[in-house]
Amino acid sequence: MEQESLARSIAQHPLVAGMSDEHVDFLSGCVRNARLDEGQFLFREGQRADELYLIRSGKLALEIHDGARGTIVAETVGGGDALGWSTLFPPYRWELDARGVHFAHLFAIDGACLRAKLEADHDFGYAFTRRLLNEVHSRLQRARLQALDVYRARP
């Protein structure tokens, strides 16, 4: 019963919305609810990446710390975003820090469990990976635009 309601709420998340009930149910076996307080780190660069996150609400900063420049926020993410594809690929280590800016609710998807299911059912694997790819594509476009530093004054 609890699993069913979890599946229903996961299905609301933009990354999952539109997937078949069967696939959502299948995925929900790997999912737990999680929360993150303001100022708390969800993960730190270099640590083992063993969960993928779907953010339900709140705001997180993806940060990179550089000794000389201090902490740089690469992007903030919030409700509707997905986070943590390092959990899908070896060596399964985080490449930056994720810190809570506003209290956040998340779905945490267990990495090992998810990888096993992606392998076990390629239809599910395709549906899920495709959605993830779309997200990665948008993130890459945004990163490019950000790197262009378009608002800089050019005399």
Place this chain on the structure above:
Amino acid sequence: MPASAARLPVVLAAADLDALVQALAGRGYRVLGPVARDGAIVIDDVRHAADLPIGLEDVQGPGRYRLERREHDAFFAFTVGPHSWKQTFHVPVERLFQIRRHKEGFSVLPDATPRLHVALLGARACEIHAIEIQDRILIHGEHPDPRYAARRGDVFVVAVNCMRAGNTCFCASMGTGPRAERGFDLALTELIESGAHRFLIEIGSDEGAAVAAELPVRPANPEEIGAAASVSERTAAAMGRRLDTSGLKERLQKNLEHPRWDDVATRCLACGNCTMVCPTCFCVEFEDTTDLSGETAERTKRWESCFTLGFSHVHGGSVRSSIKARYRQWLTHKLAGWHDQFGSSGCVGCGRCITWCPVGIDITEEAAAVGLPEKDG
């Protein structure tokens, strides 16, 4: 110049051409026309018919211009030179205003535009079309240029129908010549045959009729009218070049990435000569300066060319930094965008841009090549 019916053509003996110059001068016109100077036919004051380039012909080609004396005493056997009437109305340099600084801020003192009272002696059909085009832009647009309009206010036009085609011109294919159909007060066709040298004069306005009435003319006979028509026909047939304008606008606008632009860019020097000699190019630059005390400032307007790097400067650099982009801008504006902006082509087929291009780039050739499949090799 209201058109009125039944103004029959008249004939003036060539020996009496000076009577026309004096009649115009007598009406208070400053007579401007072709004179030979520094190896070219330029536009300057004409006080007597003898000031005209009698017996001279111009030999033109891409990047070439030479005057040659011939065994005739024709007044108008040449075509168009480096000058055009543009410099009379859309002047190359003019100060617009001075500004004086004072306690309350500053005051703007506009420069007055001297009133022109000029007669254009020897305007060709293509040039009359060019003046019409500039009028459309600078007088009849949304924001008229009051200085240009003032200069255009009081002008008497003596057209001359070309008796020769220049090697670089192509007015026949542009529908702008060689015969002047409108926009003149008087139109002359020079007739030289079997020892007789005379002008057939068509009358285009009431003032033209009044001027003609002061001249020692007689009514033209049908043979003379026919002879004048065949002068224009022969000239049209002898035209060295043509520009195929059908579908040209669309073809150019659809082919902004065609390899021909890269090709022409390897030849173009971006000198801007074509824009300076073009009778319709109207772009200008403004310069604001102050005197040494810093109390008086002024603004000057001068001809500018879209071939300069600074022309398209925006925050961060020039939009058109490559010569390819600048040539493409000029050509597509002239032959395509002009239709969108002003309802006609910006080209009258005078051929000046071909003749005065130091490397002989030919607008008719470039326009024809853009959009065509690339040749092998």
Place this chain on the structure above:
Amino acid sequence: MTVSSAPDPMLPEPLRIARAKRETHGVFTFELDVSARGGFPFLPGQFNMLYPFGAGESAISISSDPHQPDRLEHTIRAVGAVTRAIERLGRGDVVGVRGPFGSAWPIREAEGRDLVVIAGGIGLAPLRPVVYHALRRREAFGKVALLYGTRTPDDILYRKEIERWRGRLDVEVEVTVDTAGSDWRGNTGVVTKLISRAAFDPGRAFAMICGPEIMMRFCARELERLGVSLDRIWITMERNMRCGTGLCGHCQFGPSFVCKDGPVYRYDRVQDLLLVREV
């Protein structure tokens, strides 16, 4: 034949600076005193040519409320010789003004629809009149969103005003910055991200975008991805505007003059030209 004495559009009109306000580093706002001339009517999106004595002219969009023609404001970024000369002026100084010139944001056409205003950097200034208008005539629109991206938190223009707008319940205001340190609690990331998260109906949305050309192209594609019809996306073009009247030729953009036919354009009419290099 005498020539009509139409006013010469090349003559600057001296106007006194009534108020000067620094917005951010290098960006400032001047309010000009137009009381003696009975106000300065303009349409949102139009610009003036500003002339600091003897130094040349610069095209600057009008950034004040179109419903208050007695207050004429320009927000200016000092990046070139002319704008730096303007920056050196202050309250009580006089600046020459010609205008208003150019096309306007289609605020009437947008009525009855969700209005999405997307600004990048100094591009907020030409859109501020649209925001004023939309807030005054709030009932004429569906949802209203202002999505604003800029470089860093220190570069946010009209900060107090944006905070006031954010306080209203009937307008969605989102701000994001390209770069920030960890002390910034707002959004970090590009403005396109805000578009997909904003609450508007793509099927009935009307978008107005102003910012650097690349940013506008990315935003227009994001709107297209969400299903906003391209003929309801409007952008502004920047070219070298010198005369303001289409007579000097410097601002040619394809078959149009940006100073006269623009600076506001319907996206679908220029999208092909935007992708040709060096037009």
